Amino acid sequence: MKKVVLIAGDGIGTEITASVKKILETAGAPIEWIEREAGLGAYEKYDNPLPDETVAAIEEHKVALKGPLTTPVGTGFRSINVALRQKFNLYSNIRPAITLPNVDTTFKEVDMVIFRENTQGLYIGKEHWVDGDDKSHAESIAVVTREASRKIITSAFKYALQNNKKKVTLVHKANILKLTSGLFLEVGREVAKEFPDVEFEDLIVDNMAMQMVMRPQQFDVVVTTNLFGDILSDLASGLVGGLGVTGSANIGDDVAMFEAVHGSAPDIAGQNKANPIALLFSSLLMLEYLDEKPIAENIRKAIYKTLVENKDACTLDIGGKGTTDSFTEAVCSNL
Template sequence: MHYVTLIKGDGIGPSIMDEAVKVIDAAGAKIQWEEAHAGLGAYEKFGTPLPDETMASFDKTRVAFKGPLTTIVGGSGFRSINVALRQKYELYANVRPAKSWAGVKTRYDDVDIVIVRENTEGLYAGLEHFLTPKKDIAESLAVVTRTGSERIIDYAFKYARENNRKKVTVCHKANILKYTQGLFLDVAREIAARYPDIQFDEKIIDAACMHMVMNPKQFDVVVCTNMFGDILSDLTAGLVGGLGLIPGANIGSDAALFEAVHGSAPDIAGKNLANPTAVIMAGAMMLNHFGETEAAQRVVRAVEKVVNDGTHVTPDLNSNSGAGTKEMGDAIVSALE
């Protein structure tokens, strides 16, 4: 039995999470769900967007499955609930695979890129302040450590090897940010030498964005610091059809969180319109994390079958299908082999 903290989230979160839980349960994995709360709904109910009870559940299960959250503006004490969870539990590796779908028409049909993003340092360390009493000059400090760089880059190479990937590209800005990005690049070169079976490449981040748009096939596993990874993971999502199709995993040494990476979309909440694909695929990543590879493969094959067929998908994938969130979830359950 696997124990999971279930955070349904805000907006469309509850509806897509219900479908994801339904699919995962139907796939045959034995999971005990422990529901907890976070986000705007938690703030309105408990006076905090991240209640102690939620943290206690995550402390116990060490695995969370999360829907999209609305970050409270002002007064909550959190710049981002997601960042707070990543930092508290040292979820240092953010992993976002982007792969083309036969049933989704985009510019390319052969994209297969995994972004591995450092998740706890960089500019998202939250070290910001004003330099003048008038608050007309602000400063943000980027933190890059050798330890943090080593663990994320080594994770990327191990991921490549374990998943039969052939190449790791480090994206950086060491030509300008010679200390922070220079350290990250130096560490990447050192670690690459330990993996002679994996091809290593390095690209300056702005050039990498151009190359990714012009010829995404040249990329396989990409590793970079926090902000660059945040940007590139959305870029790769755009190459395959959008954030509604992209799962995310946040991995630490003894804890993990799996999630949809899109927003809470309050404008369509409760309307049976939201695409559950991203969070169901995140559920498949969670099953792989548990070692439930057979169940994970069943989920992935079922989702691919339904999305590629296009008959029982949400309106963002086929405006003529007539299906909604629940109907798409039912179709995925029926497609499980």
């Protein structure tokens, strides 16, 4: 059995984690769950949205599956998710976006994976007021290092090789941000030479956004910096049905965390309406990380079979008539 820290999170978190647990158990996944708390619920209970025992459990067991978290307002915590990524140096944020059967979208045959550098760039929030109390002039600092760039870009190329992807596209703004984005592009060109069997291209981020909504099928693996990756990965999710149907992984050298990136949806919490697909796909990324790929593939086939043959069992947000429970039961039946 492989021990995995499970953080249900807030809002719909308890419902979708219960669904994922049942499906993985039915599939025979050799997982022992170590349940811990984080988010608004943890803050209300312990006066800390990221309790020490949760951090300690992740340090010990190295793998975590996390539901959506609500960051308490006015507590001094900018983002629990960012804190976890920085604490464990989870430098690779991996977001697949794949067209699903029988999910209504404009775009067909999308199959791309976005690799986002997770610890640097503009997104880390290094900001300050230039004029002190006047607060009329603010500056933000973007950090890009050769080491971190090499790690994420190398991860993208290795993924391409291991998953029979033909091309890696590096996204940047080196025409304007000549030092930070320029360094990222420079390292990308260096790494590309080490993987001659994988095609390499680079695109300026504004052109990339346009190309993604014109011909998203042209992209296989995309690698970019933190802020650009944050935006483009949500765009990619939108191409295939939204954040409710796409999984996410955060991987470092020693620790990995898998999560649903959608919100905690408190407005539907406890109503059996939540769609567990995003967290379920995140758990499949986790199973692949744990060298349980056959089990992950079996679950994926069961999900696809449910979407095709029993759409009414699916939740309302993807055009079904069902509930969290009915979707879970349908996938388990297909397994």
